Amino acid sequence: MKENELVSIVEEQGWTCKKDEVGDCFCIIVVDNIQIQITPFVGRRADHFRVSLAPSISTREFSEVVGFIYGEGRDYSPIILSNNPPKKLASLSAEDVQQLADEAISWALSQSLEDGLRAYRGLPTDAKGTMPLRHLAALAIAGEVERLEGYKQRFAEGDRLGFVPYITVDMVERAILVARKHSK
Numbered sequence: 001m002k003e004n005e006l007v008s009i010v011e012e013q014g015w016t017c018k019k020d021e022v023g024d025c026f027c028i029i030v031v032d033n034i035q036i037q038i039t040p041f042v043g044r045r046a047d048h049f050r051v052s053l054a055p056s057i058s059t060r061e062f063s064e065v066v067g068f069i070y071g072e073g074r075d076y077s078p079i080i081l082s083n084n085p086p087k088k089l090a091s092l093s094a095e096d097v098q099q100l101a102d103e104a105i106s107w108a109l110s111q112s113l114e115d116g117l118r119a120y121r122g123l124p125t126d127a128k129g130t131m132p133l134r135h136l137a138a139l140a141i142a143g144e145v146e147r148l149e150g151y152k153q154r155f156a157e158g159d160r161l162g163f164v165p166y167i168t169v170d171m172v173e174r175a176i177l178v179a180r181k182h183s184k
Helices: 003-012 060-070 094-109 113-121 131-141 145-156 169-183
Strands: 016-019 025-031 034-038 041-044 049-052 056-058 087-089
Touching: 003 016, 003 025, 003 041, 003 094, 025 094, 034 094, 056 060, 056 113, 060 131, 060 169, 113 131, 131 145, 131 169, 145 169
Parallel strands: none
Antiparallel strands: 016 025, 025 034, 034 056, 041 049, 049 087
16 A cells, blocks of 8 residues: 555545645544644555554644744644654555544544643743744743743843744734733
8 A cells, every 4th residue: 555545545534635845745634623633654665564644633723823923824733743653564454544543533632732732831942943933822822921022022132032043023923912812
């Protein structure tokens, strides 16, 4: 079985699949207001398949807030990512794919979105990659206006607090706008 066949099977189960900007496939389904994303991988070895769906979870609100703060729309921004290794299977059938997708959903529903958001709120300002953007979004959703205003003030004083270069005062200001809506 190849990746495109796996994708067809999960689409039949109600997942919406697309390709990202570099051509990698991802699939999303919403269950109980939780966005569940999988990134299918199928590797053929001499005597087995290595298969991973690499599930992660988010909410539409979190993804939209990340996009708003960043200044570009985003379909999905994860709150919690699974770090399970790929499974080794002697063969790969449609039933195996359905089981893996069901396991991804079960994993997702067993996670605590609030714990994930709390972890993002607790990140240091010098976190790397996309973490600072997710940090700002988590603070905004929690209505932490005072903390975000403090960041803005420090930026105005020339102290970037170790934020990565792409984080701008405009992003902090957009986070404050969202936080004000959530603090009421």
